[in-house]
Amino acid sequence: MVVLGGGKGVGQMLGLGRKGGVGQILAAVAAALVLRLFSGPGPALLPEDDGDGESDDVEAQNTGKSPPVTLRWSNITCSLSDKSSKAVRFLLKDLSGEAEPGRLLAIMGPSGSGKTTLLNVLAGQIVASPRLHISGLLEVNGRPISNRSFKFAYVRQEDLFFSQLTVRETLSLAAELQLQEISSVEERDEYVNKLLFKIGLVSCADSRVGDAKVRGISGGEKKRLSLACELIASPPVIFADEPTTGRSICSKYRAMGLGGLGLGSLDAFQAEKVMETLRQLAQDGHTVICSIHQPRGSVYAKFDDIVLLTEGALVYAGPAHDEPLAYFSKFGFV
Numbered sequence: 001m002v003v004l005g006g007g008k009g010v011g012q013m014l015g016l017g018r019k020g021g022v023g024q025i026l027a028a029v030a031a032a033l034v035l036r037l038f039s040g041p042g043p044a045l046l047p048e049d050d051g052d053g054e055s056d057d058v059e060a061q062n063t064g065k066s067p068p069v070t071l072r073w074s075n076i077t078c079s080l081s082d083k084s085s086k087a088v089r090f091l092l093k094d095l096s097g098e099a100e101p102g103r104l105l106a107i108m109g110p111s112g113s114g115k116t117t118l119l120n121v122l123a124g125q126i127v128a129s130p131r132l133h134i135s136g137l138l139e140v141n142g143r144p145i146s147n148r149s150f151k152f153a154y155v156r157q158e159d160l161f162f163s164q165l166t167v168r169e170t171l172s173l174a175a176e177l178q179l180q181e182i183s184s185v186e187e188r189d190e191y192v193n194k195l196l197f198k199i200g201l202v203s204c205a206d207s208r209v210g211d212a213k214v215r216g217i218s219g220g221e222k223k224r225l226s227l228a229c230e231l232i233a234s235p236p237v238i239f240a241d242e243p244t245t246g247r248s249i250c251s252k253y254r255a256m257g258l259g260g261l262g263l264g265s266l267d268a269f270q271a272e273k274v275m276e277t278l279r280q281l282a283q284d285g286h287t288v289i290c291s292i293h294q295p296r297g298s299v300y301a302k303f304d305d306i307v308l309l310t311e312g313a314l315v316y317a318g319p320a321h322d323e324p325l326a327y328f329s330k331f332g333f334v
């Protein structure tokens with residue numbers, strides 16, 4: 001297999017090897033951007049450290065492999081008060097549930113029902129403030145969560161890439177930044193090749209990512225590239241916010257405040273491929289949680305479990321497939 005760019009260093013890939021004031025400033029800005037881009041999401045915030053000082057990350061570091069993670073949440077409530085603190089709006093109401101390794105859990109519900117809010121609370125992406133109050137219990141493998149107790153990937157609705165890099169270069173750059181233990185170029189190229197195969201990106205490996213102006217890889221391929229970048233750190237848990245939404249923002253346009261470029265849903269084929277990738281990751285032992293709005297039947301068929309919300313409240317939590325139909329028919333909703 002021809003490897004293009006896999007062996008380049010970060011500076012070379014970004015074309016920032018020249019000396020001089022402007023070049024150095026650009027290099028520093030780009031390096032900061034790249035680090036921000038490929039560093040994991042912020043730490044989980046809810047609830048506080050269990051205080052035993054131990055972390056499953058330590059185990060992961062010692063064995064080089066992250067242990068499977070079962071996430072359990074109980075009585076999660078999230079409320080927002082207005083400026084005068086007189087009116088309180090409940091975004092999540094007393095939610096409980098569980099996500100297990102080897103299973104794909106979909107958080108479903110109408111627009112505004114709280115899917116993204118729940119996903120963000122579970123991933124520790126919501127910062128409590130005087131106006132935003134979060135309560136409840138979140139457990140990892142039966143223990144109250146600590147701030148660094150599990151590694152996770154968070155695939156956002158927007159995909160953010162350097163549009164001029166190829167898929168392979170993007171992954172190689174992410175691996176160079178994240179996998180300090182891989183020092184040789186050959187090892188890194190081999191790692192990237194395996195990842196390309198695992199995520200199904202071999203056929204477009206040497207295509208430019210592209211942006212709104214220069215046609216590059218498809219929306220579905222961008223989504224899977226996002227996933228691949230997040231998988232480099234081998235996280236046992238994967239959160240994906242609306243993975244069938246193909247929204248792409250190139251760094252240049254984001255800097256110009258043009259974040260909405262390329263908005264839209266993936267077509268049926270791409271949406272199914274992205275969900276199939278998530279399903280396979282679940283089958284590999286990851287705990288996969290995604291939020292999704294109105295999935296097609298073929299996409300729904302890939303879910304193992306669902307959490308169904310309406311106006312922040314739980315309607316159903318349990319196995320997917322035909323079980324929800326049987327559950328609702330008990331209440332006369334056939």
Ligand SMILES: Nc1ncnc2c1ncn2[C@@H]1O[C@H](COP(=O)(O)OP(=O)(O)OP(=O)(O)O)[C@@H](O)[C@H]1O
Pocket residue numbers: 080091109110111112113114115116117118291293
């Ligand atoms: N920080 C916030 N400030 C004000 N309102 C918020 C905030 N976060 C969430 N909301 C509100 O909470 C509700 C749930 O939002 P959320 O994004 O979780 O819904 P969703 O089910 O993911 O919707 P969609 O499918 O449209 O993305 C919405 O009405 C939203 O406007």
